Amino acid sequence: MRRSPNRDAARQTSHPARPIRKPGVQPPSHSPHARHRPRSAGSRRPPASPWGCRRGAVGGSGAGIKRRDGGRGRPSPLLLAMLRLLLLLLLGAAGALPAPRRRRAAVPPPAPYLTRYLRQQIDHFGFDENLTFQQRYLVADQYWKKDNGPILFYTGNEGDITWFCNNTGFMWDVAEELNAMLVFAEHRYYGESLPFGNESFSDSKHLNYLTSEQALADFAVLIEYLKTTIAGARYSPVIAIGGSYGGMLAAWFRMKYPHVVVGALAASAPIWQFGDLVPCGTYFSVVTNDFKTSGTGCSESIRNSWNAINHLSSTDAGLQWLSSTFHLCSPLKNHQDAAILKNWLSETWINLAMVNYPYKADFLQPLPAWPIKEVCKFLKDPGLSDKLLLQNVFQAVNLYYNYSGEASCLDMSETATKNLGQLGWYYQACTEMVMPMCTDGVNDMFEPQKWDFDALSEECYRLWGVRPRPSWILSVYGGKNISSHSNIVFSNGGLDPWSAGGVTKNITDSLVAIVIPDGAHHLDLRSRNPADPKSVQQARALEICYMKQWIEKARRSH
Incomplete structure (x- = not known):
C-alpha cells in the first residue's frame, strides 16, 4: 500500500520538443511497396x-508468477499459448513475445x-x-x-x-x-x-x-x-x-x-x-488472409511448416538441426521445446499482421515498410522439402527479429518490449478479459487448437487462485x-x-x-x-x- x-x-x-522518430529509423517519404498496397476506397461515398x-x-x-503452492514459476505451455495471445491485445502490444537480445533505445517524447x-x-x-x-x-x-x-x-x-x-x-x-x-x-x-x-x-x-x-x-x-x-x-x-x-x-x-x-x-x-459474439477462429483467419494476399504460396508455406517441425523434432539430430538453422540462443532438447518453437513462430506471424504498417517503423521491432510482403518473399514455395522449407521460414522470421542485424542469436524467451505489463495482463486474462480463440488449420494457416476454457480455468486457479468469468464483460x-x-x-x-x-x-x-x-x-x-x-x-x-x-x-x- x-x-x-x-x-x-x-x-x-x-x-x-521533438517529433516522434525512432532512433535510426527515419520514416521514408514514400512506401517502396505503394503500388502493391491493397486497393483503396472506391468512389462511392x-x-x-x-x-x-x-x-x-x-x-x-516480477521474477515470475507466484503459484498457490508457494513456488515460483512460469505458466504451463498451454496457458502460455492462450495468455500470450491475449497479451498481444495491448497497442499491438506483444508484451510477452520472444525477441533477440538487444537494447531498445527510448522513444523520444513528441513535445x-x-x-x-x-x-x-x-x-x-x-x-x-x-x-x-x-x-x-x-x-x-x-x-x-x-x-x-x-x-x-x-x-x-x-x-x-x-x-x-x-x-x-x-x-x-x-x-x-x-x-x-x-x-x-x-x-x-x-x-x-x-x-x-x-x-x-x-x-x-x-x-x-x-x-x-x-x-x-x-x-x-x-x-x-x-x-x-x-x-x-x-x-x-x-x-x-x-x-x-x-x-x-x-x-x-x-x-x-x-x-x-x-x-x-x-x-x-x-x-x-x-x-x-464472434466465432473463435476469426482472429486467425484475418492473420492468414494478410499473408495469403501478400505473396503467392506464403500462407501455405507457413501451414506446411508445422508438420515439417513435427517431423524433424522427433529425433535428436532433427532438434539439433532446428536449433542451428534458427540460430537459437538455447538449443532445443525435447518435444516440449519444439512446441515452444512453434508457439514462438505463431506469435511472430500474429505480430506481423498487427504491425503491417506502410512505412518503416519500430513499434515492436524495427521493420521495413509493409513487412509481411517482405517476409513473404522468402515463402514462395510451399512444396519444398522439410529442411528447405524451414530454412526459408528462418529467413522470414529473422527479418522480424533481426532486421537491424544486431542479434547474434534468437532468444525465444525474452520479451519484445518491456513497456507492457506481463503479469498484470496475465491476471486480467484469468479474470474478466476472457477472449475465446481457436484455430482449425483449414480456414487459417495454424495448427488446429480448440478453445479450452476448462483448461484455462484450471491453470488460472493454480497460478492465482481465481476462476475466469467468461460472461462478466x-x-x-x-x-x-x-x-x-x-x-x-x-x-x-x-x-x-x-x-x-x-x-x-x-x-x-x-x-x-x-x-x-x-x-x-x-x-x-x-x-x-x-x-x-x-x-x-x-x-x-x-x-x-x-x-x-x-x-x-x-x-x-x-
Missing part, C-alpha cells in the same frame, strides 16, 4: 450523418509534458477501508485554449504510460488544431501506478483491484479533479481516446460515464471478442446491446486481426464504425506519415470531424 501525503504531486519534467460528417467504411515486473500523480482510492466501490495509491498521469497544455479548449484524454493501456504517450502521435498532431489539452492517464497496476508497490503482484488478494471497472473509476475521478483544480477547465469538453485495450476502455468509459466524457474514439478495440458492458449509447467512433484496420472482434458496421447515427482497408493495428492513432494510405488519411479526417461536432455540441449546452 502506498499513501500520498498530498492530493496531487507534480513533477516538472522537461522534455525537448457513404451516407452523411446528422452531424455532417461522412461515415461508414473509409475508402470503400514537452508534465508528469503528475493523483492519490486514488484502491477500491472505488467499497467503503470499509481507505487505502490509496498514486496514479501517474501526463499533461501537455501548450496548445490548450483556456475556458474554451477541450481535453483529449488517453485511457491508459496495460503498460507504462510514457510509452503510449510517445506512440500516439495522432493526439499530438491534432492538439493545436483543436486547441486541446492532452492528458495521458496510466492504468492501475502498470508502469508506476502500483497500488501495493512491490507487493502488487504477490497474490490474488493484492491483485483483486485490477479490473477495468476500477480503472474507469480512476479515470473519472482524475478528470473531475482536473476540472476543479485547473483554472478555466471546468467546462472543457473531454473526449476519451484509446487503442486496443485502451480503445475498449475509451468506449466503455463513454458508456459508463457519459456525464464525464462527451465522446470516445475507440481504435482497434475488440469489444466483441467475448463469449460467443458482457454483463457489465452490454455486449452487442449498446444502441442506447452515443458519440463513439469505432475504427478498425482491415489488416488488423483484432478487427474480427471489433465494431465494423454502424450501429446508430452516433455509434459509428470506420473501416480502414489498408490499416493495421490502430494505424490511425500513429503520427501522420507521407506514406500513409489514403484510407487512413480519410479516417483521421472523419475522426476529427466527429470530435469537433461533439465539442461544439458540448459548448452549446453551457
Whole structure:
C-alpha cells in the first residue's frame, strides 16, 4: 500500500520538443511497396450523418508468477499459448513475445509534458477501508485554449504510460488544431501506478483491484479533479481516446460515464471478442488472409511448416538441426521445446499482421515498410522439402527479429518490449478479459487448437487462485446491446486481426464504425506519415470531424 501525503504531486519534467522518430529509423517519404498496397476506397461515398460528417467504411515486473503452492514459476505451455495471445491485445502490444537480445533505445517524447500523480482510492466501490495509491498521469497544455479548449484524454493501456504517450502521435498532431489539452492517464497496476508497490503482484488478494471497472473509476475521478483544480477547465469538453485495450476502455468509459466524457474514439478495440459474439477462429483467419494476399504460396508455406517441425523434432539430430538453422540462443532438447518453437513462430506471424504498417517503423521491432510482403518473399514455395522449407521460414522470421542485424542469436524467451505489463495482463486474462480463440488449420494457416476454457480455468486457479468469468464483460458492458449509447467512433484496420472482434458496421447515427482497408493495428492513432494510405488519411479526417461536432455540441449546452 502506498499513501500520498498530498492530493496531487507534480513533477516538472522537461522534455525537448521533438517529433516522434525512432532512433535510426527515419520514416521514408514514400512506401517502396505503394503500388502493391491493397486497393483503396472506391468512389462511392457513404451516407452523411446528422452531424455532417461522412461515415461508414473509409475508402470503400516480477521474477515470475507466484503459484498457490508457494513456488515460483512460469505458466504451463498451454496457458502460455492462450495468455500470450491475449497479451498481444495491448497497442499491438506483444508484451510477452520472444525477441533477440538487444537494447531498445527510448522513444523520444513528441513535445514537452508534465508528469503528475493523483492519490486514488484502491477500491472505488467499497467503503470499509481507505487505502490509496498514486496514479501517474501526463499533461501537455501548450496548445490548450483556456475556458474554451477541450481535453483529449488517453485511457491508459496495460503498460507504462510514457510509452503510449510517445506512440500516439495522432493526439499530438491534432492538439493545436483543436486547441486541446492532452492528458495521458496510466492504468492501475502498470508502469508506476502500483497500488501495493512491490507487493502488487504477490497474490490474488493484492491483485483483486485490477479490473477495468476500477480503472474507469480512476479515470473519472482524475478528470473531475482536473476540472476543479485547473483554472478555466471546468467546462472543457473531454473526449476519451484509446487503442486496443485502451480503445475498449475509451468506449466503455463513454458508456459508463457519459456525464464525464462527451465522446470516445475507440481504435482497434475488440469489444466483441467475448463469449460467443464472434466465432473463435476469426482472429486467425484475418492473420492468414494478410499473408495469403501478400505473396503467392506464403500462407501455405507457413501451414506446411508445422508438420515439417513435427517431423524433424522427433529425433535428436532433427532438434539439433532446428536449433542451428534458427540460430537459437538455447538449443532445443525435447518435444516440449519444439512446441515452444512453434508457439514462438505463431506469435511472430500474429505480430506481423498487427504491425503491417506502410512505412518503416519500430513499434515492436524495427521493420521495413509493409513487412509481411517482405517476409513473404522468402515463402514462395510451399512444396519444398522439410529442411528447405524451414530454412526459408528462418529467413522470414529473422527479418522480424533481426532486421537491424544486431542479434547474434534468437532468444525465444525474452520479451519484445518491456513497456507492457506481463503479469498484470496475465491476471486480467484469468479474470474478466476472457477472449475465446481457436484455430482449425483449414480456414487459417495454424495448427488446429480448440478453445479450452476448462483448461484455462484450471491453470488460472493454480497460478492465482481465481476462476475466469467468461460472461462478466458482457454483463457489465452490454455486449452487442449498446444502441442506447452515443458519440463513439469505432475504427478498425482491415489488416488488423483484432478487427474480427471489433465494431465494423454502424450501429446508430452516433455509434459509428470506420473501416480502414489498408490499416493495421490502430494505424490511425500513429503520427501522420507521407506514406500513409489514403484510407487512413480519410479516417483521421472523419475522426476529427466527429470530435469537433461533439465539442461544439458540448459548448452549446453551457
